[in-house]
Every structure is written in structure tokens, then in C-alpha cells.
């Protein structure tokens with residue numbers, strides 16, 4: 001099938017007093033229309049910055065310093081602000097952990113939604129209002145006419161996030177990047193939103209990149225998973241491959257330490273050691289200090305192995321389990 005988004009060798013750096021932080025370091029992946037990709041990793045691994053880099057939302061002292069982001073064949077790296085703005089909220093949308101990154105606290109919901117539609121297409125206010133109403137219904141908001149007249153502070157956290165999702169859906173984008181949008185919500189609401197997002201994607205062919213540290217979320221949602229560590233993707237493949245038979249020691253550690261894998265009465269399992277600083281990271285595997293499989297060779301840059309749709313950056317991967 002055709003490729004919707006092709007990210008190749010993407011690199012984003014922050015100039016800090018202590019030196020250069022390589023937040024996104026040679027990241028590559030592809031997303032097809034309608035595909036749901038999970039981007040997982042611990043806090044600080046570069047997931048959000050990868051999403052922001054694709055969206056052209058990196059602010060100084062950060063900068064995309066290399067690589068390519070092809071969206072429907074068009075290069076987004078280096079694209080001028082105006083054409084980028086036209087793509088955002090129209091063909092590509094982003095949903096943030098905090099819905100107030102999307103919502104304006106002083107405007108009524110109808111005003112915000114109508115403006116979002118009319119910024120990208122020449123429709124009447126009445127038609128834009130109908131589209132806003134339909135989007136609220138799609139995300140499961142009851143009494144949409146009443147809700148359209150409300151201000152963001154009149155909604156609960158879960159409802160506010162639903163409105164932010166409805167705004168992202170307004171112009172039927174080809175791609176939505178979701179940055180932990182359900183993390184702050186209670187488990188029941190999180191489950192409902194995940195279910196609705198998956199359904200919407202399946203129905204409309206919208207592709208999703210779902211950024212999360214929570215493996216249980218991607219297990220039920222994503223078609224493919226990419227695992228990030230210290231700014232790099234260390235393993236990717238189908239969800240079954242990566243979560244069912246991890247080959248990278250870091251992926252294995254993440255799965256083993258997931259809260260759902262812990263047994264009451266036994267000590268909580270964790271990956272030993274600390275995530276490294278992204279300042280002055282050398283070329284070798286950044287996980288080697290915490291890795292049970294590390295050998296001397298891991299001090300040099302690990303090769304990118306590709307096998308049966310899976311990619312892996314490791315000299316000493318875990319053996320595939322016998323079928």
C-alpha cells in the first residue's frame with residue numbers, strides 16, 4: 001500500500017548551556033493511510049519531540065537539523081511557516097496530553113470549531129457549525145447543541161479532551177499525532193476514547209501516531225510499534241512482533257516492567273539503572289549500561305538489522321522464540 005508519511009534520518013537538537021541535546025537522533029519510520037503506529041518509550045526518550053518535529057512545532061533553542069519528513073510526497077522539513085500552518089489542523093492534526101494546548105479558554109467551543117473549519121475551507125458559518133456539531137457527536141458528546149455554547153472551563157477533563165479530539169477531526173485529516181492524550185484521564189474514559197479513535201480510523205482511513213509510555217495502550221490499539229530509547233528507535237515492527245516477541249533488550253525490559261506484569265506480593269520489576277542524559281551521547285548503544293546482553297562491541301554504533309518487517313538496532317539481540 002502507498003506511504004502517507006515517510007520519516008527518514010530525522011534529527012532534532014537543542015542547544016543548551018551544557019552542550020547539544022540530541023532529542024531525536026536519526027529516526028526513521030513510515031506510516032500508511034489508516035495505519036495506527038504506537039511510538040513508545042520512557043519519559044525523555046524523544047517521543048514528543050519526534051511528533052513536534054513532524055508538525056514543524058519545534059521552537060528555539062530546538063531545531064530540526066537533519067533528515068526528511070515526506071507527507072504525501074511533500075517535504076515538510078524546511079517548509080515555510082504559512083504552508084505548514086495550512087497543513088496543520090487540515091491534513092495533519094495533533095492532540096496533546098493537555099487539551100488546553102488546543103483549546104482557547106476565552107472562546108466558546110462553537111467559535112473555536114467554526115474558525116478551525118473556515119481557516120481551511122470556504123464554507124458558510126452555518127455549514128461549519130453543522131460540521132462542528134457532527135464532530136462532537138462522533139466523539140460521543142451528548143447534547144452537542146448545548147455543548148457548542150459552552151466555554152472550555154465548563155467541561156470536565158475527559159470532556160475537554162474529547163472536544164480537542166473533535167477539533168482535530170473537523171477537517172478529516174489524513175494523519176493525527178496523539179501525544180499521550182489519555183494519560184491524565186481515568187481508566188474508563190481512557191478506554192472509551194481509545195475505542196472511539198480506533199473506530200474512527202478504521203472508518204475514515206485516518207492514520208494515527210499514538211505516543212505513549214503505556215504498553216497496554218498500544219497493545220490494544222496499534223498495528224505497528226516503534227520503541228524509542230535516548231532519541232533513537234531501537235526496535236520496530238508489527239505490534240505482535242514487538243510486544244509478543246521482543247528482540248531488543250530494552251523492549252523486553254519495558255514489557256517485563258509494565259505495571260500489569262507485576263505480581264502482588266513480589267517486588268515491582270524495573271529496568272535497572274537510569275535513562276542516560278542526551279547530552280554528549282556517544283555513538284554506541286545508549287542502553288548498554290543497563291543491558292544484560294551488552295558486550296564490548298556495543299560501544300560502537302549498532303547496525304540496523306531488518307528481518308521480516310521488523311527493524312532492530314542491536315549487536316546481541318534476544319534469540320527469537322522457537323515457534
Ligand SMILES: Nc1ncnc2c1ncn2[C@@H]1O[C@H](COP(=O)(O)OP(=O)(O)OP(=O)(O)O)[C@@H](O)[C@H]1O
Pocket residue numbers: 014016021022023041042043044045046047048049050061062213278
Ligand atoms: N526546551 C528544551 N531544552 C533542552 N532540551 C529539551 C527541551 N525540550 C526537550 N528537550 C530534550 O528532549 C528530550 C526528549 O523530550 P521528549 O519530550 O520528546 O520526551 P518524551 O519521550 O516525549 O517524554 P515524556 O513522555 O516525558 O513527554 C528530553 O529528554 C530533553 O533532554
